[in-house]
Amino acid sequence: MTGNQRASSTDTASRILDVAERIVQTRGFNAFSYAHVASELGVTNASLHYHFHGKAELGEALIVRYADRFLAALADIDARLDDAAEKLNAYAALYGDVLRDDRMCLCGILAAEYPTLPDTMRNAVIGFFDENEDWLENVLEKGRRQGTVAFDGPARESARLIVSGLEGAMLVARPYRDVARFDLAARKILSGFTTKVSRTGPARST
Amino acid sequence: MTGNQRASSTDTASRILDVAERIVQTRGFNAFSYAHVASELGVTNASLHYHFHGKAELGEALIVRYADRFLAALADIDARLDDAAEKLNAYAALYGDVLRDDRMCLCGILAAEYPTLPDTMRNAVIGFFDENEDWLENVLEKGRRQGTVAFDGPARESARLIVSGLEGAMLVARPYRDVARFDLAARKILSGFTTKVSRTGPARST
DNA sequence: ATTCTTACTTACTAGTAGGTAAGCTGTCAA
DNA sequence: TTGACAGCTTACCTACTAGTAAGTAAGAAT
Numbered sequence: 001m002t003g004n005q006r007a008s009s010t011d012t013a014s015r016i017l018d019v020a021e022r023i024v025q026t027r028g029f030n031a032f033s034y035a036h037v038a039s040e041l042g043v044t045n046a047s048l049h050y051h052f053h054g055k056a057e058l059g060e061a062l063i064v065r066y067a068d069r070f071l072a073a074l075a076d077i078d079a080r081l082d083d084a085a086e087k088l089n090a091y092a093a094l095y096g097d098v099l100r101d102d103r104m105c106l107c108g109i110l111a112a113e114y115p116t117l118p119d120t121m122r123n124a125v126i127g128f129f130d131e132n133e134d135w136l137e138n139v140l141e142k143g144r145r146q147g148t149v150a151f152d153g154p155a156r157e158s159a160r161l162i163v164s165g166l167e168g169a170m171l172v173a174r175p176y177r178d179v180a181r182f183d184l185a186a187r188k189i190l191s192g193f194t195t196k197v198s199r200t201g202p203a204r205s206t
Numbered sequence: 207m208t209g210n211q212r213a214s215s216t217d218t219a220s221r222i223l224d225v226a227e228r229i230v231q232t233r234g235f236n237a238f239s240y241a242h243v244a245s246e247l248g249v250t251n252a253s254l255h256y257h258f259h260g261k262a263e264l265g266e267a268l269i270v271r272y273a274d275r276f277l278a279a280l281a282d283i284d285a286r287l288d289d290a291a292e293k294l295n296a297y298a299a300l301y302g303d304v305l306r307d308d309r310m311c312l313c314g315i316l317a318a319e320y321p322t323l324p325d326t327m328r329n330a331v332i333g334f335f336d337e338n339e340d341w342l343e344n345v346l347e348k349g350r351r352q353g354t355v356a357f358d359g360p361a362r363e364s365a366r367l368i369v370s371g372l373e374g375a376m377l378v379a380r381p382y383r384d385v386a387r388f389d390l391a392a393r394k395i396l397s398g399f400t401t402k403v404s405r406t407g408p409a410r411s412t
Numbered sequence: 413a414t415t416c417t418t419a420c421t422t423a424c425t426a427g428t429a430g431g432t433a434a435g436c437t438g439t440c441a442a
Numbered sequence: 443t444t445g446a447c448a449g450c451t452t453a454c455c456t457a458c459t460a461g462t463a464a465g466t467a468a469g470a471a472t
Contacts, residue, residue: 050420
């Protein structure tokens with residue numbers, strides 16, 4: 001395997017993913033076409049089929065790469081921050097960054113189109129949400145033990161509340177083109193988990 | 207069949223809306239086509255154009271009718287219930303009913319596709335959210351005065367939290383085909399407003 | 413020097429999209 | 443009895459969709 005020329009090959013494939021990702025995040029998977037991507041990259045329609053066999057395969061690759069990047073960002077949060085409440089803030093900021101780029105969360109917009117997606121893409125979307133819930137559940141449980149966050153019931157349920165709350169805040173904020181609307185909702189969602197003045201003493205819930 | 211088949215003028219128009227509404231709420235506006243509706247109703251593509259000049263006009267009619275029905279349901283809640291907390295529960299139940307029918311909120315799914323929508327539809331979507339916020343703001347403010355609900359800051363901001371929270375809960379619950387996931391999220395969202403069981407004291411600031 | 417591989421292009425397909433022009437048919441009012 | 447109108451249909455259009463078959467230029471491997 002000829003190592004050097006690979007650069008151009010890999011490069012084109014990831015440039016395809018870059019453009020496709022932006023289009024899908026802004027317009028959705030059903031309003032996205034090979035022709036859009038091809039013309040923007042100055043290649044032909046058929047060239048995309050060389051790199052990604054079909055629309056379903058391209059869509060799946062899109063989600064896999066997006067999820068990988070997202071999980072890496074979560075690992076980075078874990079590496080940078082200790083406090084659970086700060087981790088939650090950083091988590092919400094991840095969503096805010098996407099919105100600030102006039103985009104919807106990739107898996108959020110795909111969730112809206114879910115019934116029309118090919119099977120492989122459906123599974124990947126579900127997997128993304130599951131992994132987000134895993135991470136949040138972990139953060140919440142540790143935070144509760146440490147007394148930096150407070151909530152009732154299973155951590156998993158609160159994790160789901162955060163995911164769906166942030167997805168909904170993005171969904172509604174985008175038509176208004178108003179990131180502040182998202183930021184406020186995010187702050188309100190997370191405020192339900194912070195034990196206000198908890199720096200001095202852990203306020204146990206329940 | 208008797209002679210009243212000739213009342214089918216308006217009847218056909220509303221049957222078109224019924225079918226189109228179901229398709230758009232499940233698949234989205236971009237994955238919906240005249241052909242789907244026409245074949246399901248046993249009429250031709252061109253017949254739809256007689257009743258609704260174009261896809262944009264049909265889409266707008268869809269939102270207008272949906273919003274009218276939704277506002278009527280809100281008026282019904284006002285007529286039936288006094289307590290603000292009960293009104294909020296009834297409001298969330300409205301969303302749950304839609305989801306139980308395997309549908310997404312019409313304006314929620316259109317919000318996801320917002321950048322691809324014609325202008326008239328965009329305005330109608332925004333209008334739907336605004337009217338929901340109006341109603342919720344009113345309920346919340348009255349409830350706060352009466353002491354049946356509690357929250358910090360402007361009622362408008364809490365109204366927005368409820369709308370986006372419920373929309374997000376629907377969005378994420380649908381891929382899982384799990385209404386319980388929605389119900390739980392809805393309960394958690396509203397529990398932040400009820401004064402009754404405030405054991406955790408979700409961050410009552412100031 | 414030749415074959416193989418990569419990364420495309422050109423040229424095409426069948427199918428579907430939204431949309432239109434023109435004509436047909438049953439009902440009803442004058 | 444006429445004719446206006448509502449509510450369609452037939453027949454068609456252009457644009458775009460994903461996808462394919464076959465060919466090619468350039469470099470790497472043998």
